[in-house]
Amino acid sequence: MQLTRKGAETRQRIVAGAADEVRDRGVTALTLQDVLARTRTSKGQLFHYFPGGKDELLLAVAQHESDQQPSAEDLTTWAAWHDWRDRVVAHYRGTGERCTLSDLAAQPARTAPGAQAVITRLLATRQAHLTAGIRHLQATGEIDAELDAERAATALVAGIQGGVAVLMATGSTAHLEAALDIGIAGLRPRFTPARGR
Amino acid sequence: MQLTRKGAETRQRIVAGAADEVRDRGVTALTLQDVLARTRTSKGQLFHYFPGGKDELLLAVAQHESDQQPSAEDLTTWAAWHDWRDRVVAHYRGTGERCTLSDLAAQPARTAPGAQAVITRLLATRQAHLTAGIRHLQATGEIDAELDAERAATALVAGIQGGVAVLMATGSTAHLEAALDIGIAGLRPRFTPARGR
DNA sequence: GCTCTTCTGGACTGGCGGGTCCATTTTTTG
DNA sequence: CAAAAAATGGACCCGCCAGTCCAGAAGAGC
Numbered sequence: 001m002q003l004t005r006k007g008a009e010t011r012q013r014i015v016a017g018a019a020d021e022v023r024d025r026g027v028t029a030l031t032l033q034d035v036l037a038r039t040r041t042s043k044g045q046l047f048h049y050f051p052g053g054k055d056e057l058l059l060a061v062a063q064h065e066s067d068q069q070p071s072a073e074d075l076t077t078w079a080a081w082h083d084w085r086d087r088v089v090a091h092y093r094g095t096g097e098r099c100t101l102s103d104l105a106a107q108p109a110r111t112a113p114g115a116q117a118v119i120t121r122l123l124a125t126r127q128a129h130l131t132a133g134i135r136h137l138q139a140t141g142e143i144d145a146e147l148d149a150e151r152a153a154t155a156l157v158a159g160i161q162g163g164v165a166v167l168m169a170t171g172s173t174a175h176l177e178a179a180l181d182i183g184i185a186g187l188r189p190r191f192t193p194a195r196g197r
Numbered sequence: 198m199q200l201t202r203k204g205a206e207t208r209q210r211i212v213a214g215a216a217d218e219v220r221d222r223g224v225t226a227l228t229l230q231d232v233l234a235r236t237r238t239s240k241g242q243l244f245h246y247f248p249g250g251k252d253e254l255l256l257a258v259a260q261h262e263s264d265q266q267p268s269a270e271d272l273t274t275w276a277a278w279h280d281w282r283d284r285v286v287a288h289y290r291g292t293g294e295r296c297t298l299s300d301l302a303a304q305p306a307r308t309a310p311g312a313q314a315v316i317t318r319l320l321a322t323r324q325a326h327l328t329a330g331i332r333h334l335q336a337t338g339e340i341d342a343e344l345d346a347e348r349a350a351t352a353l354v355a356g357i358q359g360g361v362a363v364l365m366a367t368g369s370t371a372h373l374e375a376a377l378d379i380g381i382a383g384l385r386p387r388f389t390p391a392r393g394r
Numbered sequence: 395g396c397t398c399t400t401c402t403g404g405a406c407t408g409g410c411g412g413g414t415c416c417a418t419t420t421t422t423t424g
Numbered sequence: 425c426a427a428a429a430a431a432t433g434g435a436c437c438c439g440c441c442a443g444t445c446c447a448g449a450a451g452a453g454c
Contacts, residue, residue: 006450028224043405044401045402154371155356162354166358182349182383228411230411239434414437422428
């Protein structure tokens with residue numbers, strides 16, 4: 001299937017609309033009708049661009065959301081770490097800012113097989129970036145070389161996910177912030193005073 | 198409505214069956230028919246015990262699951278902390294051991310209004326226990342008095358939730374374990390050698 | 395212009411699933 | 425034992441929603 005400029009726009013509009021819908025009302029409540037209404041499109045169009053139906057759409061949504069996560073690249077200074085922390089919090093905060101991905105992550109194993117993979121990949125990528133950042137600071141001597149970089153990054157990723165989950169349940173970013181702050185603070189060397197910011 | 202012994206058993210069977218169903222296939226996939234088939238009961242019975250229908254059943258499931266979370270009371274020694282850690286991991290591990298609650302937590306705001314409260318309460322209780330445990334160890338001097346107990350507990354709770362979320366998505370307990378281990382390790386005093394197990 | 399492809403709209407369907415209702419059986423109560 | 429209350433089974437209804445189909449409009453290519 002060859003997409004014309006117009007076609008690509010429509011397709012894009014559908015994905016974005018579906019993502020908004022998930023954010024607003026949750027995956028479970030997502031119906032194609034709602035997406036159609038919100039995006040001013042028709043059944044025909046939706047199935048034209050997503051022959052696989054709802055599953056394929058959900059997969060596209062997951063990919064779309066995954067693409068706009070705050071990047072954790074180049075965490076080579078403490079300043080970069082704290083900046084990242086702030087970006088993460090800001091990204092998940094905001095009016096009713098619900099995390100579409102975490103939402104998708106809840107059931108996707110069964111709902112949309114492919115979405116699972118997208119999410120797993122996102123987590124792995126994020127974790128790899130964190131690990132790299134930690135290793136970099138170890139190389140420059142700002143983090144204790146003894147520290148298990150991989151494990152620390154793993155814990156941090158868990159903290160973020162949990163923080164977002166709690167945020168979704170309670171609307172408070174307290175858990176997310178605490179997890180990030182304490183996780184990052186834990187990276188600093190234990191027997192020397194903290195430096196940087 | 199007065200419950201007879203038999204009635205109570207049936208009701209119980211329905212809740213347990215529904216919980217299993219959620220564990221196996223997820224909330225989204227849960228249908229009353231499935232529950233009926235699994236528990237060998239009829240529509241009439243289900244609506245007899247849960248006049249509120251699916252929502253009320255889901256609420257009961259949430260409460261039921263909430264009741265069997267590993268208790269975090271009396272974390273007054275390091276041994277108790279590590280024992281608790283092991284119980285948490287064990288509880289969430291196991292064949293296809295999916296966390297019904299986290300599953301419910303994903304959308305409950307919209308799906309089952311009451312379930313939200315049950316989950317929030319569970320998290321708050323758990324966090325309170327952790328905070329109390331930390332304060333206790335601070336009183337005995339085993340944890341630095343400077344440490345913010347509440348905030349540390351908050352971060353730990355986030356780590357657990359995230360660990361479970363990742364477990365559900367990937368099937369690995371690595372994140373849960375890392376979050377717990379590093380979270381607990383972070384409690385130990387920074388300028389004195391670690392004690393206890 | 396003509397033709398072929400892509401795009402769009404919406405009517406229609408089929409089944410699934412939540413919820414209602416009532417008739418029947420079992421248990422409790424007195 | 426008789427009457428009332430609770431428990432059970434299952435037929436039935438109805439709305440919703442994913443997915444199908446096709447007819448016609450809009451563009452691309454020549």
